[in-house]
Amino acid sequence: QVQLVESGGGLVQAGDSLRLSCAASGGIFSSYAMGWFRQVPGKEREFVACISRSGGTTFYADSVKGRFTISRDNAKNTVYLQMNSLKPEDTAVYYCAASTVVQLRVLANPNIVNYWGQGTQVTVSS
Secondary structure, three states: OOEEEEEEEEEEOOOOEEEEEEEEOOOOHOOEEEEEEEEOOOOEEEEEEEEEOOOOEEEEOOOOOOOOOEEOOOOOOEEEEEOOOHHHHHHHHEEEEEEEOOHHHHOOOHHHHOOOOOOOEEEOOO
16 A cells, blocks of 8 residues: 655645655555546646656646646656746645556556645645
């Protein structure tokens, strides 16, 4: 059983930056592909970014490409999401996800996720 704990959310202004962290425990971190999703009330959880086990491959949603960067430190069992040039439409609860998926791109589907964190709120004011 893998436990994921997110941190780093908060209230910022449009154009600001935030870095989210997700600390994993209870499993072999490097054996999981990792991802970030987000959700606003009344809408489905949507894919943001994902990263391969080694960190060498990443994918992003078009809405965040060029602004967000996902990375991981397998020695620290942690995955990060650096968010720059934040917009009000980025406001959401952000969830960390772990998956045993083989083809990384498939992780864009939230049904593929094996483990979820509890979420951290990001609010971007205009």
